[in-house]
Amino acid sequence: MNGLAVDIGGTWLRWKALGERGEEGRVAVAEADPLSVLERLVRRNEAGAVGISFAGQVDGGRILASPNVPLPPMDLAAYLHERTGAAVAVENDLDCAALAEAEEWKAEDLVVLYSGTGLGAGFVVRGALVRGHRGMAGELGHIPYREAPFACGCGKRNCVELYASGSGLAKWRAFHRCEEEDLAALRDSERSECREIYRNYLDGLLAAAGTAITLCNPEMLVLGGGVIRANPWLLKKLSARIASYALPIACRELRIEMSRLENASLRGAELLAERLASR
Numbered sequence: 001m002n003g004l005a006v007d008i009g010g011t012w013l014r015w016k017a018l019g020e021r022g023e024e025g026r027v028a029v030a031e032a033d034p035l036s037v038l039e040r041l042v043r044r045n046e047a048g049a050v051g052i053s054f055a056g057q058v059d060g061g062r063i064l065a066s067p068n069v070p071l072p073p074m075d076l077a078a079y080l081h082e083r084t085g086a087a088v089a090v091e092n093d094l095d096c097a098a099l100a101e102a103e104e105w106k107a108e109d110l111v112v113l114y115s116g117t118g119l120g121a122g123f124v125v126r127g128a129l130v131r132g133h134r135g136m137a138g139e140l141g142h143i144p145y146r147e148a149p150f151a152c153g154c155g156k157r158n159c160v161e162l163y164a165s166g167s168g169l170a171k172w173r174a175f176h177r178c179e180e181e182d183l184a185a186l187r188d189s190e191r192s193e194c195r196e197i198y199r200n201y202l203d204g205l206l207a208a209a210g211t212a213i214t215l216c217n218p219e220m221l222v223l224g225g226g227v228i229r230a231n232p233w234l235l236k237k238l239s240a241r242i243a244s245y246a247l248p249i250a251c252r253e254l255r256i257e258m259s260r261l262e263n264a265s266l267r268g269a270e271l272l273a274e275r276l277a278s279r
Helices: 034-044 076-084 093-105 166-176 183-187 192-216 226-230 234-244 264-277
Strands: 003-008 012-017 024-028 049-054 057-059 062-065 087-092 110-115 119-125 220-224 255-258
Touching: 003 034, 003 093, 003 264, 012 034, 012 264, 034 049, 034 076, 049 076, 049 093, 049 264, 057 087, 062 076, 076 087, 087 093, 087 264, 093 110, 093 119, 093 220, 093 264, 110 192, 110 226, 119 192, 166 183, 166 192, 166 226, 183 192, 192 220, 192 234, 220 226, 220 234, 234 255
Parallel strands: 003 049, 049 087, 110 220, 220 255
Antiparallel strands: 003 012, 012 024, 057 062, 110 119
């Protein structure tokens, strides 16, 4: 049975065909209708098993909310199955990343913390993915943090994602009219407002990491996402200060690593498709 893995993020929709064609590609989410792209990919690759990683709140194949992707609440798995006949599994993108990172690092207790367009986490405890009652465990970006002068994609104004994500950085840059586009440039800016954006980003990332470590007591914290990958020096910064943000005893024997996977969410979607195909 041919398979298809798809990662629908806030910026890109990426895919990888698992059958003979082995097609790979991506398209900007803002320039495409994700539903049409999905259906076209399944048919073109004759995929009988489809794994989807989705940047939003997901429960049993249903999208409950998608702050960074232009799709309404819907049963995505059922929608795609009805139109193509394929077996479909849909998981939150950070849950998919957690599955992939646990496989990569051979870890039983692991937290992934990704800062990209949004900020999110995925938890693996005793080898099992933690989804929560309605699939929303790990939505770390939306814990209450500090009040901001603008709203998050979820509608609130105090989410840590407003400080420690790519979308949050963009909003603060626009608010303060900072021309510096990357985190290092903000850190080294001559303007105090721009340097403050960097400091707030780092503090927000540390607060999110400290919360996850204190709650889950993992053996590993794996960092990833577009902002972190573009600024690998954040690993050293976070490692040096994390004990001030997490329960100190939970930091003992804790490994903090950068993701080694080019796209962990897409790899997690592959795992979903492979499991469906093996049934």
